[in-house]
Amino acid sequence: MIVFDKVTKRFGDDTFALHDVSFEVDPGEFVFLTGPSGSGKTTVMRLLTREYTPSEGEITFGETPLHELKSNQVFQHRRQIGVIFQDYKLLSDSNVWENIALPLYIIGKSQAEIESRVTDLLKLVNLVDKAYLFPSQLSGGEAQRVSIARALATGPRVIFADEPTGNLDPETSLSIAKLLHKINQLGTTVLLATHDTGVLDSLKSERRLHLDKGKLVKDSHAGKKPKRKPVPVKVDPEQPDTPDESDAKKDPTDDHQPTEVHVENLDGAK
Numbered sequence: 392m393i394v395f396d397k398v399t400k401r402f403g404d405d406t407f408a409l410h411d412v413s414f415e416v417d418p419g420e421f422v423f424l425t426g427p428s429g430s431g432k433t434t435v436m437r438l439l440t441r442e443y444t445p446s447e448g449e450i451t452f453g454e455t456p457l458h459e460l461k462s463n464q465v466f467q468h469r470r471q472i473g474v475i476f477q478d479y480k481l482l483s484d485s486n487v488w489e490n491i492a493l494p495l496y497i498i499g500k501s502q503a504e505i506e507s508r509v510t511d512l513l514k515l516v517n518l519v520d521k522a523y524l525f526p527s528q529l530s531g532g533e534a535q536r537v538s539i540a541r542a543l544a545t546g547p548r549v550i551f552a553d554e555p556t557g558n559l560d561p562e563t564s565l566s567i568a569k570l571l572h573k574i575n576q577l578g579t580t581v582l583l584a585t586h587d588t589g590v591l592d593s594l595k596s597e598r599r600l601h602l603d604k605g606k607l608v609k610d611s612h613a614g615k616k617p618k619r620k621p622v623p624v625k626v627d628p629e630q631p632d633t634p635d636e637s638d639a640k641k642d643p644t645d646d647h648q649p650t651e652v653h654v655e656n657l658d659g660a661k
């Protein structure tokens with residue numbers, strides 16, 4: 392679903408933010424992006440959202456090579472990626488409800504759809520009772536849960552969380568990691584950039600891509616799993632034994648549904 396193929400990102404002549412980085416992420420995966428400060432984690436996110444373009448190499452999202460996106464398609468592309476930041480980036484003069492609803496207003500959803508979706512998202516992140524508070528009235532963990540709900544509002548295929556626990560205490564950090572993991576289990580692909588050892592230790596079995604000085608130096612799951620969903624092959628004695636063309640062309644991620652948020656409040660998602 393996400394393919395980085397020999398991607399280099401250079402600033403000026405000799406600053407390499409990323410150097411010859413290749414990896415693939417399948418739909419539904421949970422992937423940690425680790426590495427010291429300056430190793431290139433945020434650059435991966437900015438390349439994925441087409442805020443940056445690679446100096447060399449190619450990035451594909453779904454079936455779309457990002458260099459083929461026209462400028463008027465970038466907005467549509469970005470809707471498929473929910474981004475979560477260390478500093479939450481909430482609108483300070485809008486309340487919790489309005490912050491979560493904003494992306495839905497922007498894409499023109501009806502008032503009834505917005506009310507139903509925001510109500511479900513508030514339940515998911517366990518903030519129903521804080522819906523009418525403003526960001527300055529929230530704890531860090533609560534503010535981050537609002538930003539997670541906002542990122543999920545339009546039903547993105549991928550969540551990219553960039554150091555989401557950087558401003559939080561260890562216990563709150565674990566609850567945010569647990570919430571993101573739950574969202575992944577509900578069907579959204581999650582990339583989590585972090586050097587929070589508590590968070591990493593709490594989800595030991597999940598895949599880690601480790602960057603160092605712009606190079607991908609470790610993929611914990613390298614060679615462990617098939618890279619792509621197999622294309623269905625028709626077995627029909629009347630027909631030649633070849634893949635159905637329409638299936639072969641189909642984006643395997645097309646089946647994506649917005650994260651189903653009709654769930655009970657998450658235990659411990661404080």
Ligand SMILES: Nc1ncnc2c1ncn2[C@@H]1O[C@H](COP(=O)(O)OP(=O)(O)OP(=O)(O)O)[C@@H](O)[C@H]1O
Nearest residue numbers: 402406407408426427428429430431432433434435
């Ligand atoms: N717009 C830019 N102009 C110049 N250099 C940049 C730019 N963006 C990133 N870089 C450089 O690329 C390198 C990687 O930066 P990046 O922000 O991706 O690191 P990071 O792994 O996210 O670090 P941190 O953990 O501190 O957030 C750094 O050396 C940074 O200075």
Ligand SMILES: [Mg+2]
Nearest residue numbers: 432433434553
């Ligand atoms: Mg960063």
